[in-house]
Amino acid sequence: MFKHHAKLETNIFFLAVGILLTIVVGGLVEVIPLFSIESTIEKVQGVRPYTPLELAGRNIYIREGCYNCHSQMIRPFKDEVERYGHYSLAAESKYDHPFQWGSKRTGPDLARVGGKYTDDWQVRHLINPRDVVPGSVMPGYKHLARKLDYADIASHLKVNRIVGVPYTDAQIANAKKDLEEQVFADPASTPAVLVSYPKAAIGKASINLVGADPKAVTEMDALVAYLQVLGTMVDFKTVDEKAIRR
Amino acid sequence: MATVEKDSVSGQNTTGHEWDGIKELNTPLPKWWVYVFWATVVWAVGYWFMYPAWPLLNGYTQGSLGYSSRGELSNELEAQKKARSAWLSKIEASDASAIEKDKDLLRYAMAGGKIAFNENCAPCHGSGGVGVAGAYPTLADDEWLWGGTLADIEQTIKYGVRNTNKDTRTSEMPKFGVDGTLKPEQIAAVSDYVVSLASKAPAKGSAGETVYAENCAVCHGEDGSGQAALGAPALNNQIWLFVKGSKDGIAAQVNNPKHGAMPAWAERLDASTIKMLAVYVHNLGGGK
Numbered sequence: 001m002f003k004h005h006a007k008l009e010t011n012i013f014f015l016a017v018g019i020l021l022t023i024v025v026g027g028l029v030e031v032i033p034l035f036s037i038e039s040t041i042e043k044v045q046g047v048r049p050y051t052p053l054e055l056a057g058r059n060i061y062i063r064e065g066c067y068n069c070h071s072q073m074i075r076p077f078k079d080e081v082e083r084y085g086h087y088s089l090a091a092e093s094k095y096d097h098p099f100q101w102g103s104k105r106t107g108p109d110l111a112r113v114g115g116k117y118t119d120d121w122q123v124r125h126l127i128n129p130r131d132v133v134p135g136s137v138m139p140g141y142k143h144l145a146r147k148l149d150y151a152d153i154a155s156h157l158k159v160n161r162i163v164g165v166p167y168t169d170a171q172i173a174n175a176k177k178d179l180e181e182q183v184f185a186d187p188a189s190t191p192a193v194l195v196s197y198p199k200a201a202i203g204k205a206s207i208n209l210v211g212a213d214p215k216a217v218t219e220m221d222a223l224v225a226y227l228q229v230l231g232t233m234v235d236f237k238t239v240d241e242k243a244i245r246r
Numbered sequence: 247m248a249t250v251e252k253d254s255v256s257g258q259n260t261t262g263h264e265w266d267g268i269k270e271l272n273t274p275l276p277k278w279w280v281y282v283f284w285a286t287v288v289w290a291v292g293y294w295f296m297y298p299a300w301p302l303l304n305g306y307t308q309g310s311l312g313y314s315s316r317g318e319l320s321n322e323l324e325a326q327k328k329a330r331s332a333w334l335s336k337i338e339a340s341d342a343s344a345i346e347k348d349k350d351l352l353r354y355a356m357a358g359g360k361i362a363f364n365e366n367c368a369p370c371h372g373s374g375g376v377g378v379a380g381a382y383p384t385l386a387d388d389e390w391l392w393g394g395t396l397a398d399i400e401q402t403i404k405y406g407v408r409n410t411n412k413d414t415r416t417s418e419m420p421k422f423g424v425d426g427t428l429k430p431e432q433i434a435a436v437s438d439y440v441v442s443l444a445s446k447a448p449a450k451g452s453a454g455e456t457v458y459a460e461n462c463a464v465c466h467g468e469d470g471s472g473q474a475a476l477g478a479p480a481l482n483n484q485i486w487l488f489v490k491g492s493k494d495g496i497a498a499q500v501n502n503p504k505h506g507a508m509p510a511w512a513e514r515l516d517a518s519t520i521k522m523l524a525v526y527v528h529n530l531g532g533g534k
Contacts (some may be wrong), residue, residue, distance in 0.1 A: 033301040076319040078326065083365060085514065087316070116514065118409075118507040121370050124381060132378055133369055187410075208504065245314040 007151045014144030024143045041243040042091045047234045048094045050226070051197040052179035053217075057226025059156070060219050061100070064141065071102035072111040072230065085112040086236045089244060095165045107138055119205035122224045127209070144220040145212040150179055182225060183217050194204055201228040261524055306309070309528040337518045342396045345525050351497025352525065362519050366511065367527075375530040380488060386432070388532030389485045393474035395534050400524035404512040407477065411510035419477045422461065423501030432457045443470045443482050 008014045050058060074080050076087040088111045093099040098143070117125070121132060126144060129136035154175040161167045171178070178193040185191035187202040194200055204214075205224035212218045250262040253271055261272040293299065295307040327334070333354045337345060345351045364373065367385075371377055375385030383391055392402045392415055403415040422428040428436070432453075439454025440462075448470075449455060459468070465478035471482030479487065488504045489495030511520055527533070 019521070030381070036301050036303055036305060060391055076316045078319065078322045081319065081323065087319070115307045116366070117369060118509060120507060124378075132381070134373075239315075241320060245316045245320075 012212055040090050040246065042089045042239075042246075043074070044089060044091050044234050044239050044244070045237055046198075047091050047094060048197055048199075048233060049157075049160070049167055049171075051182055051193060051200045052150070052157065052175040053182040053222050054153045054226045054229050055156055055160070055225070056148055056150055056153060056179065057219075057222035058100075060223045061226055066099050066110075067102045068213045069104065069106035069138070070108070071105050071112045072099075072109065073101040074109055080109070084109050085231065088156055088231075089234065092231065092234060095160070097160060097163050097165065110227065110230055113152070114228045114230040114232035119201075119203065119224050119228065120208065122227055123206050123209055123220055126220065126223070141220075141223075142211075144223060145206065146208050147213060147220050148219045149216065150176065150222075153179055168176070178241070180217065183221050199232060201225055274326050297410050334518055337521055342400055342521050342524045342528075345521065346396065346528070349476065352529075355522040355525040356529060358519070359524075361520035362515065362523050363526055366515065367523070370508075375527065380490070383487055384485075385527050386531040387485065388534065389480065390474060390534070391472075391479055391487075393534075394475045394528075394532060396524055396528050398474065399519060399527050399533070402508070403520050403523050403527070404510065406510035407508040408505060409507060409510050411513065414478060414510060417478065418463075418505065419465070419478075419499075419503040421502050424498075425508065428461065428500065433497050434493075436462065436500060437493045440470070440496050441491070441493050444484055446482065473483070 008018055010015055053136040072088070072093070074084045074088045074090045081087055088101075090110075093101065095163070125132050126141045128140040128142070154172050157165075157167045157175050161172070174192075174196070178196060181193045181199055182189045182202055183204050185193065185202050191202060194202065205228075206212045206218045206220040207214065209218065209220060212220065252259055252271075253269075256271060256273070258271050258273050261270045263270055286520075287390050294307070295309065296311045297313050298306055299309060300307045325497050331349070336348075336351055337355060337358075340348070340351065345355050353359040363371075363375075368373075370382040371385050372382070377384030377386075383389075388394060390398070392398060392407065402415060405415060407415045412531055420427060423430070424431055435452065436453035437454070439458050440450055442449040442452075442454075443458075460471055462481075465473055465476050466481050467473060467478075470480060472478050472484035479485075486495070487506070489499045511523075515523070
């Protein structure tokens with residue numbers, strides 16, 4: 001059979017059929033797994049779309065290139081789980097477009113950094129990391145004290161909805177209001193943004209930040225709100241470990 | 247059509263192709279290579295049946311061994327727990343003060359506590375608990391905001407300070423200046439008094455003393471010794487967190503106070519780790 005390949009290759013009809021077959025097989029191998037992609041997303045409770053403020057913070061995270069040094073993917077390895085907490089689930093980044101898994105750790109993984117430090121620490125650390133971590137090689141981000149431009153925040157929610165994030169019409173209509181409320185509402189009250197987005201961290205992060213306007217939403221506020229929600233949405237006490245095995 | 251000919255030097259056939267007089271040898275693959283190739287093909291077929299391999303419409307083939315990387319992880323964690331259980335079960339069963347009394351257990355808790363401390367606590371409180379001036383308290387001295395006994399420390403680690411946990415430690419110093427409770431001259435006077443208090447020579451009979459007695463003593467104590475239950479720092483020594491002990495710094499704090507905060511670690515760490523942390527922090531230098 002192998003001796004006859006010259007015949008296949010020199011006959012234009014058989015060659016065309018051969019090429020077609022190769023492309024069909026290669027294409028199917030690429031395409032078929034996508035039909036079952038839903039089955040890779042674990043069925044867990046609590047994952048919600050980002051609040052407008054968190055989404056704005058996420059945009060800053062991407063703009064500043066944080067992903068170049070920080071991953072957001074705790075792999076199912078013993079050492080990583082011991083250090084960072086429960087391994088990351090596909091479900092936890094299902095509303096990330098694009099996901100921020102990253103592939104390089106100059107700094108630590110951030111998949112579960114939410115709640116690990118106080119807002120005050122995050123702000124100090126972002127302004128000059130060496131103020132709190134003497135050996136750090138991370139650059140300072142004191143320019144984040146400037147005002148956040150969120151005039152177009154509703155469009156960001158809309159675009160996310162187009163690619164599959166289930167923002168409701170009301171959430172899109174209230175985007176600007178929700179964003180401001182998350183910063184300025186009294187944490188002791190139950191602001192509407194919390195009803196729409198459970199577990200959102202209420203309050204102004206950059207309250208003591210020199211050079212920031214205390215009455216305005218800063219980029220720092222948005223970035224810290226995003227960092228503080230990372231990895232906190234799923235309550236792993238309610239997750240059946242066997243059901244999420246892959 | 248190409249003609250295959252025998253190469254006189256190597257004794258192999260050519261492919262029959264020729265470009266500008268250059269011909270290509272058609273040397274067969276080494277036998278060992280071909281056998282290894284077919285062996286890997288056979289191996290792959292075996293692999294399909296034993297391990298997760300092919301995507302299906304609603305999932306994938308699981309394989310007869312029931313392997314999953316996450317399942318392997320939980321086995322590894324289980325094995326690790328078992329390996330540590332000789333010590334960890336004792337840590338679990340004892341309260342923190344009993345751990346300190348048992349020399350071997352203490353050594354284990356100090357080692358475990360140090361690792362957890364470096365990962366979770368050192369970003370704020372510094373390596374070895376040195377703290378950050380103006381921001382986060384030192385844990386290596388005998389001055390404590392929320393109490394320095396083992397039980398106090400364990401409580402603080404578990405539930406943190408001024409966070410969203412329902413058992414959090416919390417208190418709030420009034421904004422005496424911003425809220426208009428005290429006039430600027432009263433704030434100046436009381437700041438002077440606190441400076442004198444801190445240098446162990448309280449200015450008896452001064453205007454500041456009266457302001458202090460009426461507004462500050464209820465939390466910070468008549469003699470400025472503080473009150474751990476409220477997280478009210480002692481004012482009768484030179485250890486400062488936010489204000490550096492100057493009159494201006496104290497006045498700024500009275501006017502519009504800063505407050506520290508700390509996460510509730512019971513939400514992230516297990517009870518044994520928190521116990522080991524409490525023991526470690528208690529032994530950093532100033533445990534009471």
